[in-house]
Amino acid sequence: MRWRNWAGNQRADGIDVRHPRTTGEIATVLHEASVAGRRVRPIGSGHSFSGIGRPEQVQVVLDRHADLVDITPGGLVTVQAGMTLHRLNAVLAREGWALTNLGDIDRQTVAGALSTGTHGTGAAFGGLATQVRALQLVTADGAVLECGPDHEPEVFSAARLGLGALGVLSTVTVQAVPAFALHMDERPLPLDEVLEDLDGFMTSTDHVEFHWFPHTRGCLAKRNTRVPVSAGLDPLPRWQAVWEDEVLANGAYAGLIAAGRRVPALVPPLARFASTALSPRTATDLSHRVFVSARRFRFRESEYAVPRDAVPDLLRELARLTEQRGWRLPIPTEVRYAAADDVPLSTASGRDTAYVAVHVPARSDPTDYFATFGQLAGEVGGRPHWGKEHDLDAAVLAERYPRFGEFVAVRDRLDPTGTLSNAYLDRVLGSPRRSG
Template sequence: MTPVRWRNWAGNQRAAGVEVVRPRTTGEIATVLHEASVAGRQVRPIGSGHSFSGIGRPEQVQLVLDRHADLVDITADGLVTAQAGMPLHRLNAVLAREGWALTNLGDIDRQTIAGALSTGTHGTGARFGGLATQVRALQLVTADGAVLDCAAAANADVFAVARVGLGALGVLSTVTLQAEPAFALHMEERPMPLAEVLEDLDGFMTSTDHVEFHWFPHTAMCLTKRNTRVPVSEGLSPLPRWQALWEDELLANGAYSGLIAAGRAVPALVPPLARFASTALSPRTATDLSHRVFVSTRRFRFREMEQAVPREAVPHLLRELARLTQARGWRLPIPTEVRYAAADDVPLSTSEGRDTAYVAVHVPARSDPTDYFTTFAALAGEVGGRPHWGKEHDLDAGALAQRYPRFAEFVAVRDRLDPTGVLSNAYLDRVLGAVSPERGPVGGRPSAPGC
C-alpha cells in the first residue's frame, strides 16, 4: 500500500507516510487492530478531520470509517443505532424523514458520529447536555481486537467513560442515541450591545431553550441567536431561499472571507471593517426543522480554541479579551462565540459536574494564533477552564487532572483496554500520559462479529 499524506480541515495538523485502511465491518475493524497490536504498530481512527487539535493525527496507520457509515436501526421509541462513520448531516436527514430528531446539535454537522462523540461535541442550551448525553449504548473495538457491547447495564465502567473517549479506548463501531419526536425551532436573530448582554448574562442565556451570541472583537456589538422549541404541527416558515443565500452565503460567509482577506493584506483594516460588519446586521426570524436551524454553513477556514468555564466567569473573560485586543494590537476578523450547556456525568466531558459556558475564539486558518490563544487559555485557566478536546490547547495530563475530578478513572480504563498504546499518538500521550502497562490488559479477547 502506498503511504499517503494527511491534513485536517484547517490545515494546521499534517502527517506523511501514513497507511490508510477503510474497514467495512466490525470484524474488519477488529482485524486491523489485532494485527496492529501483534505487530506493535499504532492506529488512529479519523472522522471528517474537523478537529483543530492533534487528536486525530495519524503516526503509522489511519483507520477511516467512511465505508462503515450506515443506519442500523430506529426503534419505535426513538433509539437510533448507526455505524460510527456516518456523518451527522446524513443522520439528521435520516431522522427527519422518519419523524425524529436529536435533542441538541452543534453548529457544524460535517463530523462523523464517532468523531463528534470522541471529542465532546456540544450545542447550546442551558438545560441541555452535549451529544454524549444522548448515547444509550455503543460497540467498541479495543486495541487487541476485542469487541465490547457497552451500555449502562453492560460493561458499565467502559460505557461511562467511552461516551467521550478521545479515540483512546478503542474504535467505535456502532452507537445508539436516544432521539425524540421531530421538533421545530423558532429562530430570532438580532444585534445587541455586548454590555447589554453581559449585564444579565444568565437571564439572557436562559431566556429560551437554545441561546448563543457572537461578539465581534474591535466592537461593542454582538449577534444574538435565540431558538425556541415549537411543535412541527404549528407549521414551518423557513427563510426564503433567496434570503438564506443572500444573508448566510453572500453576506455572512462573504463578509468573514472578505475580512480575513483584507486583514491578511492590510491588518489595520480589520477593526474598521469589523465595526462596519457588526452594524450591517439586521434582525430576522424564521421557523424550521431543528437540525436546519442548529447548523450553520462555514465556507471559510479558521483555527479555533474553545474553553468550558463556569458561567459566572464569562463577563470578566470577555471584558479582558476586549481590553487585551486593543492593548496587544491583535487583529481579529472572526467573532467570539458564547454558548451554554447543562452539567453531565461523563468523566471527560467539558461539562462534567458543572453547568458550563463555552467561549470559543478563532483566527484565520493561515495565521499564527500563539499570542492570542496562549493569553486566552491563561485567562480561562484562572477559572478552571477545560479545553475542548477537538480544539487547540497546550495542556498536559498533569494540568488536565486538576480540572477533571474523574480524570484518573478515565486513564485507568484506557490503560486497561490499551496497555501497549496501539491507539495512542503524541497528542494522547500528552493529554493522558503514556500508557501504564503494569495495570494489565482487559480480560480475554472475545470473538469479533462479522457485521
C-alpha cells in the same frame, strides 16, 4: 499516503490508511497493529483543530462503515459510527425523529463528534455524549465490547467521550426525540446589554448563543425556541437564506480575513462595519436546519468550558488585551451554555457550563492569542475542548477534571501498550501504563 485536517494545521505523511467495512475488519486492523507494535488512530471528517486525530503510522477511516442499523419505535437509533451527522439528521427527519441538541456544524462523523465532545447550546441541554444509550467498541487487541449502562458500565461511561483512546467506535445507539421545530430570532445587540444579565439572557429561551465581534462593542444574538412541527413552519425564503448566510455572512468573513491578511490595520474598522450591518430576522424551521450553520471559510479555533459567572470578566479582559497587544481578529468569539452531565471527560462534567470559543484565520499564527486566552480561562478552571487547540498536559487536566483518573484507568486497562495513542494523547492523558 498524506493526511491533513480541515483547517490544515495538522498534517501527516507516509501513513498506512485502512477503510474497514465491518466490525470484524476493524478488529483485524487493530489486532494486526497491536501485534506489530504499530500505532493506530481512527479519524472522522478531520474537523478537529487539535492533534487528537493525527495519525502516526496507521489511520482507520470509517467512511465505508457508515450506514443506519436500526430505529426502534421508541426512537433508539443505532448507526455505524462513520455516519456523518448531516446524513443522520436527514435520516431522522425522514422518519419523524431528531437529535435533541446539535452543534452548529454537522460535517463530523458520529464517532468523531462523540470522541471530541461536540456540543450545542442550551442551558438545560447536554452535549451529544449525553444522548448515547449504547455503543460497540473495538479495543486495541481486536476484542469487541458491547457497552451500556448495565453491561461494561465503566467502559460505557468513559467511551461516550473517549477521545478515540479506548478503542474504535463501531456502532452507536442514541436516543432521538420526536421531530420538532425551532423558532429562530437573530438580531444585533450591544455586548454590554448582554453581559449585564448574562445568565438571564442565556436562559431566556431553550437555545441561546451570541457572537461577539472583537474590536467592537456589538454582538449577534441567536435565540431558538422549541415549537411543535404541527404549529407550522415558516422558513427563510431560499433567496434570503442564500443571500444572508452564504453571500453576506460567509462572504463578509472571507473578505475580512483576506483584507486583514493584506492590511491588518483594516480589521478593526471592517469588523465595526460588519457588526452594524446585521439586520434582525426570524423564521421557523425543522430543528437541524436551524441549529446548523454553513462554514465556507477556513479557521482555527480554541474553546474552553468555564463557570457561567466567569464569562463577563473573561470577555472584558479579552477585549482589553486585544487592543493592548494589537491582535487583529476578523472572526467573532462565540459564547454558548450547556447543562452539567456525568460523562468523565466531558467539559461539562459535574458543572453547569459556559463555552467561550475564539477563532483566527486558518493561515495565521494564533500562538500568543490562544495561549493568553487559555491562561485567562485557566484562572477560572477552564477545560479545553478536546478537538480544539490548547497547550495543556495531563498534570494540569487531572486538576480540572474530577474524574480524570477514572478515565485514565479505563484507558490503561483497555490499551496498556498505547496502540491507539499518538503524541497528543500522550500529552493530555499521559503515556499508557505498559504491561510486562
